[in-house]
Amino acid sequence: MTRNQTFFLNIGWRTLLKDMGIRPEHVLRRAGLPEDTLSRVGDGLSTEAYFRFWRSLEAEAGHPLFPLKIVESVSTELFDPPLFAALCSANLLQAVQRLAKYKQLMAPMSLEVAVGSHGEMTISPRWLFAQHDVPHSLLVAELAFFIRLARLATREPVNALALTLPELPPTPHLRHVEAFFGGTITQGHPGITFSSTDALRPFLTVNEGMWRVFEPELRRRLSELDATATTGERVQAVLLELIPGNAASIDAVAVRLGMSRRTLQRRLEEEGESFRALINRTREKLARHYLQNSALSGSEIAFLLGFEDPNSFYRAFHEWTGQTPDSARQAHLFPGG
Known part of the structure; x- marks a missing residue:
């Protein structure tokens, strides 16, 4: 799947750096970047250049806590597309799922989201072209953003259940960073x-x-970016969002993908796919995920998958897998047993 290859720095960085008492031209000169970098439209930075920008910020700021100051400047008044998409969400889980989906529009990186057996959610940023030597300040800022987002959207003092970094902040400042994350x-x-x-x-x-x-508009940009994805892959991506809301009709998917129902059906047929089969595969995938990574009951999973009653879900799951939901969960908990 085609992904964005560059990081974009919008003009808002100029205001942010001025508020922090940092001169943009000094940061860009130290990083070896053109002085008009922050005012360009459509041009992005390679991973290596973006990392140079952050290391230059570290040097110009001269204080290990500056990434927290950057994150604290994020507010509901800031119209940033990804932030807006996240704030419109029902909760942090949905917000992170949306951010993970659209992160690829902005940068060559991804967000890995995992849900534990007790419902805890872990978010891990991944850089597609460099997993090592990521600037420490950038790591802190990326993770601190989620704390800031949760607190902004809920108006509650949300804290992290756990936080991991490749290296700890300098000892004199460790307590301050931990206090921010809670x-x-x-x-x-x-x-x-x-x-x-x-x-x-x-x-x-x-x-x-x-x-x-x-x-x-976000979906249009995403479909342009994912030009190499098959129609079936694009349909499954949309179904992952629609199924929990019991809105996974072919008409709804066609609207999301910006095409007519007839065009969608024709393209799926050309790929040897059918909408019904895609729904069943996506439901099965979600069911397995919920059974393996959560303590949700069969009734709750049936609701999330858009079934009218638990029995319909149980019958469908058995048709898909030859197992009952309970036996599939037990097989995962006790492999080889």
Whole structure:
């Protein structure tokens, strides 16, 4: 699947750096970047150049806590497309899923999202062209953003359940960083974990009406970026969002993909696919995920998959897998047993 190859720096960085008392031209000169980098439209930075930009920021700021100051400047008044998409969400889990989907529009990186057995959610940023030597300040800023997002949207003092970084902040500042995140920092692959309570805590900023107005443009850009994806792959990506809301009709998917129902059916037929088969495969994939990574009951999973009653889900799951949901969950818990 084609992905964005560059990082984009919007003009908002000029205001941000001025508020921090940092001169943009000094940062860009130190990083070996053109002085008009922050005012270009359509041009992005390679991973290596973007990392140089952040290391230059570290040097110019001269303080290990500056990434937290950057994140604290994020507000609901800032109209940034990814932030807006996240704030319109119902909760942090949905916000992160949306951010993970659209992250590829902005940068050659991804967000890996995992849900644990107790419903806790772990978010891990991954850089597609460099997993090592990522500037420490950039890692801190990426993870701190999710804390800031949760607190902004819920107006609650949400804290991290766990936080890992490849290296700990300097000892004199470690306590301040831990205070911001609300927990102890350990060494490991970068990631931040939220409790199930915080992952599902309602966002006060939820606005499905505005999201429906704003989403088509994001989806258009995503479809342009994913020009190499098959129609079947694009349909499954949309179904992952529609199924939990019991809105997974072929007409709804066609609208999301910007084509007519007839065109969608024709393209699927050309690929040897059918909409019904894609729905069943996507439902099976989601069912297995819920059974293996959560403590949700069969009834709750049936609801999330859009079934009218649990028995319909049980019958469908058995048709897909030859197992009952309970036996599939037990097989995962006790492999080889």
